[in-house]
Amino acid sequence: MKKIKLFQPYVTSAARKLVERVLSGTQLAQGPMVDMFEENFANEFGFEPWQIVSLNSGTAALELAYDLCNIKGGPGYQPEVITPILTCTATNIPLIHRNAHIVFADVEMNNHLNIDPDDVEYKISEDTQAIVFVHFGGSSAGLKEIEDLADRNDIDLICDAAQALGSKLSTKARFNCISLQAIKSLTAGDGGVLICRDRKDAEKARKLRWFGYDRPLKQKLGDIDLDIAGFKLHMNDISAAIALGNLYDWKLIKYQREAINAVYAKYGAGKGYIEGIWCPQVVGIPYKPMKELLAKKGIEIGQYHYRNDKYTIFNRAENSCPNMTTIEDRYFMLPCHMGMTVEDAERIAKLIWPNSRPGISGKLYAIPIEDYGTMPVTDKEAREKVANMFNKK
Numbered sequence: 001m002k003k004i005k006l007f008q009p010y011v012t013s014a015a016r017k018l019v020e021r022v023l024s025g026t027q028l029a030q031g032p033m034v035d036m037f038e039e040n041f042a043n044e045f046g047f048e049p050w051q052i053v054s055l056n057s058g059t060a061a062l063e064l065a066y067d068l069c070n071i072k073g074g075p076g077y078q079p080e081v082i083t084p085i086l087t088c089t090a091t092n093i094p095l096i097h098r099n100a101h102i103v104f105a106d107v108e109m110n111n112h113l114n115i116d117p118d119d120v121e122y123k124i125s126e127d128t129q130a131i132v133f134v135h136f137g138g139s140s141a142g143l144k145e146i147e148d149l150a151d152r153n154d155i156d157l158i159c160d161a162a163q164a165l166g167s168k169l170s171t172k173a174r175f176n177c178i179s180l181q182a183i184k185s186l187t188a189g190d191g192g193v194l195i196c197r198d199r200k201d202a203e204k205a206r207k208l209r210w211f212g213y214d215r216p217l218k219q220k221l222g223d224i225d226l227d228i229a230g231f232k233l234h235m236n237d238i239s240a241a242i243a244l245g246n247l248y249d250w251k252l253i254k255y256q257r258e259a260i261n262a263v264y265a266k267y268g269a270g271k272g273y274i275e276g277i278w279c280p281q282v283v284g285i286p287y288k289p290m291k292e293l294l295a296k297k298g299i300e301i302g303q304y305h306y307r308n309d310k311y312t313i314f315n316r317a318e319n320s321c322p323n324m325t326t327i328e329d330r331y332f333m334l335p336c337h338m339g340m341t342v343e344d345a346e347r348i349a350k351l352i353w354p355n356s357r358p359g360i361s362g363k364l365y366a367i368p369i370e371d372y373g374t375m376p377v378t379d380k381e382a383r384e385k386v387a388n389m390f391n392k393k
């Protein structure tokens, strides 16, 4: 019986080769591999290179986004931030460090597990300084409504897109924060990307990630003045080599994840399935009995992220989230990764929705899933691209 884990990292042979190349050289710190990764990342995901600031984690991207939005409490003052109750705690921990007044927004629950635009609208006040939208599992559902709300109320929008590579990202948010952590769709081992909408933010973020220095200028001139106090959050060439090598397989990674989603959709659409390029979700089916049933078949599911107000550090946050209470024991994440075939997804779907007659799930079937049914894919294309890159150098 094939065991299927909830998550499984995917590293291409191209990544291994690039790491070897870095380790055999003299530049392990931030260097040409970081530049190449940023350029290729921008190209792959449709951004301008200046918008891309690579970092050592997704949390670092959130830290810088909050910093640049000036979310900093002081004596007698707490900036108010509306943020999801259901998310990775990494979304909200930096808000505690900044002494923010955290207002939890409820999950939408009926169609997705992202924040409920109606609840956000209700909770916006004169003091609201920022809204944080998390693409839960990679889903972009509700994003447009949140963009409109932020726009209409002139509030900064920060998208925690840690899980959302391959999904529709916001072009209106001031920041998109990507994670390249080990089990994410595209991994650097650990890493992150801050995608900036505004050039000034990008310039400042580039300085903040490395103590506050203009790094190229310092490398050219030697010691230069420091006019802002930054951090040490930059990506190094080893992580960049892993991310860059994996990026060459991106189209295949994306197709595979879409194909698996399409299988789940075929059985679960309208029955609690929620699309997620990183992690599809189910809502409305009791978690614990399903977990036990699937575990007997060697399949791992999990809730993985929990309501944040259960943690002591968030006790002081404002919270009225009845939807979250309703679904607390009735949501879970499904496996979706390169270690699976579409037949594996079919096996899981049939166990979760045994009485479902498979339907056609609309747009996802634009992808010829049969072509990708024999994953894992080869690294041929990646190898060719890397070979070309070496030849260019």
Ligand SMILES: Cc1ncc(COP(=O)(O)O)c(C=O)c1O
Residues within 6 Å of the ligand: 057, 058, 059, 060, 087, 088, 090, 091, 134, 160, 162, 163, 178, 179, 180, 181, 191, 192
């Ligand atoms: C929603 C969300 N936000 C933030 C993070 C933090 O990213 P990182 O682990 O790269 O710091 C993660 C994942 O780890 C996440 O899933």
